[in-house]
Amino acid sequence: MRSRSDFQRPRPNTRRYDEPPARRTGTDADLLSSLEQLDGKTYGAYKTVIGDWDYGTFQVMIDRIQADPFAPPSLLRVQSTPEKMGLPTSLIETREQRIAVADFLIRTFDREIQSHGRGAVQIARTGQEILERSACSVSADRIELRFQVQMPARGRMILGRTAAEIFDRDVPDAIVNTLDFTSSEAADDLEAMRAHVHTYEDYHALQKALADNGWMAFVADGSMLARLSGVSQLPMEDAVAFESPESLRREVTLPHAGLVKGMAIEPGVTVIVGGGYHGKSTLLNALQRGVYAHIPGDGRELVATVDDAVKVRAADGRAVTGVDVSPLITELPGGADTARFTTENASGSTSQAASIMEAIELGTRLLLIDEDSSASNLLMRDSRMRTLVESEPITPLVDRIRALADTGGVSTLIITGGTGDYLDAADRVIMLDTYKCYDVTDRAREVVEEQPRKRTDEPWPISESKRCPLPENVQSDRPKTKAAGTDGIILDNQTISLADVEQIVESGQSEAIAWIVRGMLEHVCYGELTVGEALDQVERMLTSGGLDTLRRFGAREYPAFLVRPRRVDAGAALNRFRGLKLSD
Incomplete structure (x- = not known):
């Protein structure tokens, strides 16, 4: 553990608060003294330490105290500056660097809190992706970190001395x-941070190359x-390294990695084939998560x-509201209008057809499809x-996929192990073998050519349909806006399943999506905007x-656990809201 001698000023004499204001200010010594004096009092007295506490080169801000020991933990922030941190300005010049x-x-x-803390301090957990998160923000003149603390108690009585230890050791350490990059012990961390930044910059340069x-x-x-x-995104240590086929190999030059060779997927229809357990889904998983940057070593x-x-x-x-699925499904029994198809179930x-059309409506350039998780009669x-x-309302995707690329401007990458009909439409076929x-x-x-079939290609119809959502007040007697992991969100009494929206990778994205959907609806x-x-x-x-x-949409002040979602994933959640109404 690093020494705090150069990063934290000596504590001045303690001063006490007999009648604390709603939000107090003081030094770290004042905070510790106040916590010690609360020992043995009822839990609600913790609210008297809400305020801003000066630890010298950083401030600890206690913004909300939990109502009781069993409520969600208390919310805190710490603020400092890049100058006090010793953070090189060359690492925070651009938005990408700051993220x-x-x-x-x-x-x-x-x-740090996992290694040295006693479990009272928590921060948003991260996965393998580098994402924009509300738990920390960086600018030229400020660093802010947001976290939670479970304020200690025995029953409903304050353990003030234990709380003082947390704010004297766990939190400041x-x-x-x-945050301290001024000491010699921080040299390795600074190099690791630089590698983190360079990895993110190379990823964005690669996106520009695309x-x-x-x-x-x-x-x-x-x-x-x-x-x-199958349930972990950590890398397999003895995995086979990817090597691109010579015919598909291209080169890019990145700012830090330099000259990089690899396989480029060009527009059109790409079919990936191979036997079971030979790597098809592994490649697809990498591509579907390739919409995000990944940490060094991933x-x-x-x-x-x-x-x-x-x-x-x-x-x-899943619910579908007013989606034009007619390019793939027509003339349903009962006379349902497939140009504005609506169903609760x-x-x-029909669900996959709707998802395809919704993605196209939102402007996707690439559809990713796995035969194993698809409706076979739609494919x-x-x-x-x-x-x-002879009478079949479904026009299978194989009949439309060529025109979707040529006239619809949307490429498709599909994995198949048993549907050879897609070979006719493919611009390229990639095989995975061990x-x-x-x-x-x-x-x-x-x-x-050896095994010809009757081609069934059909044109891609250009839809004139515009879906303009109407306002919807989703409030109830018990308002809720929260995530249910990565698989769903809860808006008051409604649960929106996102289990099939596979590119949501962290629950913080789901929580942000919940607020976005509520904000859009309210x-x-x-009824005027699509x-x-x-x-x-x-x-x-x-x-x-x-x-x-x-x-602006009602999210808590200083939200600590939100993660920036993709536009298309927020749209997918809105499209799955069962109360969605559209203008005529």
Whole structure:
């Protein structure tokens, strides 16, 4: 643990508060004295320490005290400056650098409290992705870190001396070990931070290379794509390193990694084939998470996918409101209007069709599809079934996928192990064999010639439909706006399932989405803006003011656990809201 001697000033004489104001100010010594005096009092007396406490080179701000020992923990902030931290200005000059530094500081603080704390201090937990988070913000003149403290008690009686120890040791030690880059002991941490920033900058340069070259995705040679297990995003240590096929290999030059070679996925229809357990889903998982940057050592640092790519799958039972699914489904029994299709309980095929059309409506450039999680009757119909069943409302995607790319401007990457009909429409076919990647496009075309089928390609209809949400007051007697992990959000009495929105990777994104959906329904959507236009307004708000701007929609002051979601994922949540109403 680092010494605090150079980072924290000596404490002045203690002064006490007999009649504390609503929000107090003082030194760290004042805070410790106040906590000790609270020992043995009823829990509500903790509220007397709400205020701003000067620890010398940083301030600890206690913003909210929990109502009782069993309530959610108390909310705190710490503020300092880059100058006091010894943080080089060269690492915080750009927005990308500041996001990466903030992400690094959150991880460092979490590691400190996990290693040396007694469990009372908590901060937002992070995954493998570098994301914009409300738990830490960095600017040229301020660093702010937000966290929680479980204020100690025995029953409902304050343990004031224990609380004083937490604020004398656990909290300041974690802060110093996170924020102090002035001492010689911090040299390794500073280098690790620099590597974190450089990784994030290289990822954004790779995203720019996608845009400049018109690529949909890029996977660098040497990437370690396999994960530790099906429920872990940690890298598998003995994974096979990715190597691109020569025919698909391209080069990019990045600011820190230099010349990088790898596989570029160009626009159009890409079909990935291979036997079971040979790496198809591993590659797809890397690509669907390639919409985010990854931390150093993850193995997928130089995997990038266009940031609006959408993984679509079947989701039996989801709500659909006014979606034009007619390019894929027509003439349903009962006369349902598939140009404005609405249901409270979609089937596998109709749910996936709706998800495809909603993603296109939101402007996706790339659809990601896995045969294993799709409705088979939406993907294809073989010649025998077409002959036997002539009346079929579903136009399978295989009939439209070519036109979707050529005239609709939307590329598709589909994984299939048993549907050879997509070979006809493919621009390229990639095979995974024991985690090795091969370009088998030429062989696939030979197979198509050797085993021809009647082509069923159909044009992609241009929809004129515009979905403009109406305002909806979703309040109830017990208002709630919260996340249910990454699989759903709760708005008052309604739960919106996001289990099929697979590119939400942290619960903080779900919580931010919950506030976005509430804000759109109550403050943005008035029947004039389309879903996309309403989301654009929210995006501009978040970009200009950060996640704190969600306070306009009712989010708590100084939110500590929000994570910036993608526009398309927030749109997916709105589209799954069962109370959604559209203007005529």
